[in-house]
Amino acid sequence: xxxxxxxxxxxxxxxxxxxxxxxxxxxxxxxxxxxxxxxxxxxxxxxxxxxxxxxxxxxxxxxxxxxxxxxxxxxxxxxxxxxxxxxxxxxxxxxxxxxxxxxxxxxxxxxxxxxxxxxxxxx
Numbered sequence: 001x002x003x004x005x006x007x008x009x010x011x012x013x014x015x016x017x018x019x020x021x022x023x024x025x026x027x028x029x030x031x032x033x034x035x036x037x038x039x040x041x042x043x044x045x046x047x048x049x050x051x052x053x054x055x056x057x058x059x060x061x062x063x064x065x066x067x068x069x070x071x072x073x074x075x076x077x078x079x080x081x082x083x084x085x086x087x088x089x090x091x092x093x094x095x096x097x098x099x100x101x102x103x104x105x106x107x108x109x110x111x112x113x114x115x116x117x118x119x120x121x122x123x
Contacts, residue, residue: 001026001112005095008117011085015121019080021095021114028076029053032098035069035080036107037091038116044094046105048080058103063089085121092116 007019019035034049048069049058057069068081078095096110104110 001028001031001097003095003097003112003114005093005114005117008093008119010120010122013085013087013121013123015085017082017085017119019082019093019095019117019119021078021080023076023078023097029073030099031112032100032103033069033071033078034096034098034103034105034110035078035093036096036110037089037093037119039088039091042091044107046107047093049103049105050078051103052101056103058105060105082119085119087121087123090119090121092118 001023002025005021035047036044037047038044046060050069054071066084071078094116095114097112098110
């Protein structure tokens with residue numbers, strides 16, 4: 001499956017952005033989807049994941065209540081709604097996919113990756 005992330009940009013603290021990740025090439029609903037992020041000088045970290053049906057979602061503690069992952073299997077797209085953004089949310093955001101039924105928060109368990117979209121939050 002090929003993944004194409006978009007929607008990043010520059011936003012002031014407290015603002016909102018919505019990231020999108022469009023998938024192509026395989027049956028999208030067969031894949032667990034996730035978002036990871038990598039800030040400058042830091043390791044890539046887990047942000048959120050969603051089950052194949054969209055019924056179950058999982059979040060890093062640092063983003064709970066502010067970021068929401070969702071998916072539209074008819075449009076082959078996963079979203080990350082980002083509200084109440086903070087400067088520490090500044091990072092390149094990557095969408096990722098894996099087959100199977102178990103959701104993982106470790107990047108090594110994801111087989112397919114998008115190219116990343118940059119989010120910059122100014123204070």
